[in-house]
Amino acid sequence: MSLLAIFVLAAGTFAFRIAGPLLADRFEFSESVQAWTTHAATVLLAALIATSTLVQDGEFAGWARLGGVGLAVVLVALRAPFPVVVIAAAAATAGLRQLGVG
Amino acid sequence: MRSVWRTVDVKRARVITLLCIADAVVALSFGAICVGGGLEWWIPVVLSLVVFAGGAQFAAVGTVLAGGSAAAAVATGLLLNTRLLPFSVSVADVIKGGSPLRQAFGAHIVTDETVALALAETDAERRRDVFWACGVSLFVCWNLGVAVGAVAGARIGDTDAFGLDAAFPAVLVAIVLPSLTGTRVRLSAAVGSAVAVLSTPFLAAGLPVLTSLVGLVALVRRPSRVRG
Numbered sequence: 001m002s003l004l005a006i007f008v009l010a011a012g013t014f015a016f017r018i019a020g021p022l023l024a025d026r027f028e029f030s031e032s033v034q035a036w037t038t039h040a041a042t043v044l045l046a047a048l049i050a051t052s053t054l055v056q057d058g059e060f061a062g063w064a065r066l067g068g069v070g071l072a073v074v075l076v077a078l079r080a081p082f083p084v085v086v087i088a089a090a091a092a093t094a095g096l097r098q099l100g101v102g
Numbered sequence: 103m104r105s106v107w108r109t110v111d112v113k114r115a116r117v118i119t120l121l122c123i124a125d126a127v128v129a130l131s132f133g134a135i136c137v138g139g140g141l142e143w144w145i146p147v148v149l150s151l152v153v154f155a156g157g158a159q160f161a162a163v164g165t166v167l168a169g170g171s172a173a174a175a176v177a178t179g180l181l182l183n184t185r186l187l188p189f190s191v192s193v194a195d196v197i198k199g200g201s202p203l204r205q206a207f208g209a210h211i212v213t214d215e216t217v218a219l220a221l222a223e224t225d226a227e228r229r230r231d232v233f234w235a236c237g238v239s240l241f242v243c244w245n246l247g248v249a250v251g252a253v254a255g256a257r258i259g260d261t262d263a264f265g266l267d268a269a270f271p272a273v274l275v276a277i278v279l280p281s282l283t284g285t286r287v288r289l290s291a292a293v294g295s296a297v298a299v300l301s302t303p304f305l306a307a308g309l310p311v312l313t314s315l316v317g318l319v320a321l322v323r324r325p326s327r328v329r330g
Binding site for chain 2: 001005012014025034037046049050051054058069073082083085090095
């Protein structure tokens with residue numbers, strides 16, 4: 001991977017990241033537009049949860065990961081503290097793999 | 103100098119610390135995988151500093167190590183990062199202000215984690231401080247982790263064995279789920295997630311997540327309620 005390729009990827013990525021603030025400079029976002037962008041980001045994050053839980057390299061990511069993230073959902077619903085949620089999810093997934101769950 | 107930690111309390115600091123630890127371990131493995139795959143040590147280090155997006159970095163290096171061209175690696179990484187555009191719009195108010203350099207760095211630390219944490223806050227000042235505290239911390243931990251992994255070069259091993267692949271979605275679950283209040287928002291998130299997952303066999307990596315935006319139609323209200 002050449003330095004040129006790295007910097008093209010970096011420049012493109014930065015363009016996506018600076019676009020928001022630049023657009024906000026040019027246009028005064030109304031309250032309703034701001035509410036929409038917040039909702040859009042929330043929906044994107046929810047979809048990111050779904051795809052990163054279920055999909056790996058275009059295929060089903062396996063029951064172990066799904067089990068761990070499922071436990072995280074239950075723990076969040078029970079209002080467990082953040083470290084408990086994340087560590088339990090990772091530990092459950094690792095444990096399921098130890099037991100031979102894919 | 104004004105401290106971003108002013109309104110970041112113990113609870114939020116604990117969240118950020120745990121994020122840093124998890125990211126540092128993944129970063130270690132990224133550096134080690136790159137060097138183990140035959141890339142020179144500086145490639146993952148520079149890549150992490152200037153791209154600073156874990157998913158895109160793994161995808162780009164994975165493409166190259168699998169024998170793909172540099173152009174394919176760049177295209178894959180960019181597709182994965184397209185979601186950063188709507189993300190940067192959603193946290194624009196947090197990034198804006200200060201010198202151009204500060205604003206540029208604020209944009210550079212737009213990631214899934216910083217956006218999720220910022221949007222979970224209702225108070226504008228706290229939103230800004232949480233975003234910056236998390237972003238700067240993650241930037242340091244991620245890049246240190248990659249550098250150590252690349253230079254140590256040792257096999258860190260398969261992070262899947264520690265269940266770390268479940269940690270990323272679990273982090274987002276913990277941050278995002280409480281903000282899914284109201285039937286319409288929940289419905290749009292559910293519809294969007296389903297569309298994203300179902301479209302993965304048909305679209306290039308990165309695009310399925312964007313298709314989730316069709317879920318926003320669940321939020322459309324009658325015209326009389328839209329403010330101008």
